[in-house]
Amino acid sequence: MEELKRVVSVPFKKNLAVSLSVKDFEFSLAFDLKWFSPKIASKVKDRALEAGLLSLKAGVLVPGFDVESVRLPHAFKPAENFLEGQENSGKKPSSLKEEISFEKILEFISADTGVNRQRLVSEINSMQDRLSYLVDIRVVALIVAKKFGCDIEAIFGKVSMSVLGFSDYT
Template sequence: MEELKRVVSVPFKKTLSASLSEKDFEYSLAFDLKWFSPKIASKVREKALEEGLLSLKAGALVPCFNVESIRLPHAFKPSENFLENQKSSGGKTQVKEEISFEQVLEFISADSGINRQKLVSEINSMQDRLSYLVDIRIVALIVAKKFGCDIEAIFGKVARSVLSISF
């Protein structure tokens, strides 16, 4: 967890900011620091949210710890198997994956390039047509397909989260 805390603190230290958008946080890890691929940077964000190191407030990521108290070794870079180390600390007891509507929306917006307002409008419209009988995350995936978005990367996670099943 200590290495995760260090990794999470760097984008905030680098920008001298108390909050960052999810996109800016991931961009910093993937492109500014060149530590991870964009996909892994997204997983780091998810893990930090899951572990309570970050919280999402008004659409921005806010650290839940004092960033300034984190000391980084000179030329700090996370280990190669950084995420595997994080997973092993929790054991295999955590089976259920949760993915929020906000996370699904962010993924679709990033993948399709369509702004969030338009997506939310389309999702709400379809949700209304479906009489609110379908989970909003599933409706979001339907709208994503409508716009030609490749949902393969999050489909399984949404299905596991909504249906509580594994494939």
Template sequence: MEELKHVVSIPFKKNLAVSLSEKDFEFSLAFDLKWFSPKTASKVKERALEVGLLSLKDGALIPGFDVDSVRLPHAFKPFENFLESQENSGKKSSSLKEEISFEQILEFISADTGVNRQRLVSEINSMQDRLSYLVDIRIVALVVARKFGCDIEAIFSKVARSVLGPFF
């Protein structure tokens, strides 16, 4: 997951942008950096959306983490089988635990509380920043949900299993 975060952060850092169109994000990975084929760059984007590292709003990709806080190793370049290892880890984990995405949690909280998604994301990002990004964003979302009076019982176990896996 850390390598995926590194890969996702670079197009934003390179373009000095807080959001990118899907096309610009994929173009950066495939043509600017020459790391992936266009098809693989699209799969990287999809994987990042699945795990909550990216969200899509009005056709723009927005990172679900502070891009500036990501420190890249010198001369960083993802492994050739990067996406394959990401997909395999996702398949293993989904057979071991139920997955719930950040987007699904946001949808649940918004539906339960009536608070719009933009405000929720803002609150979550603010708390993530205060916690120095040491806590999984899905857990932070649950804390923010409680702040708004959301009954999280229905999703708490699923989020815990998703984040903690066999430890829960």
């Protein structure tokens, strides 16, 4: 997670910006810094959104942490396969099957409630902001789901396994 935070902070530091468009963020990683292909840069953005390191507000990416507090080692460059390390870091192999992404949660909530994804993301980002980004975005999504009357029983176990590392929530 620390390396992902470093990677996410660099485009904001390089551009002296408090927010960046998705296009500018991915362009910075892929072409300015030449760290990743455009496809991998997009995956970095997605992973950062899932982890709550970035949020999408009014169509722009905003870091969920103090970018200036992130210290980069001299000549920092992420490992080519650093995303693979992010997927497996701190996880037991058996728990990888239980992983559920923020996107899948959004799909579930939207299908169950009929609320469009844009409105859901807006509500989730607003609540994430009110909670000072201290709560995993997937948990915030479940809170918003309940607000819209969604029955979250079917995904609650997977989210708890992903976030907390266990599924027994009785």
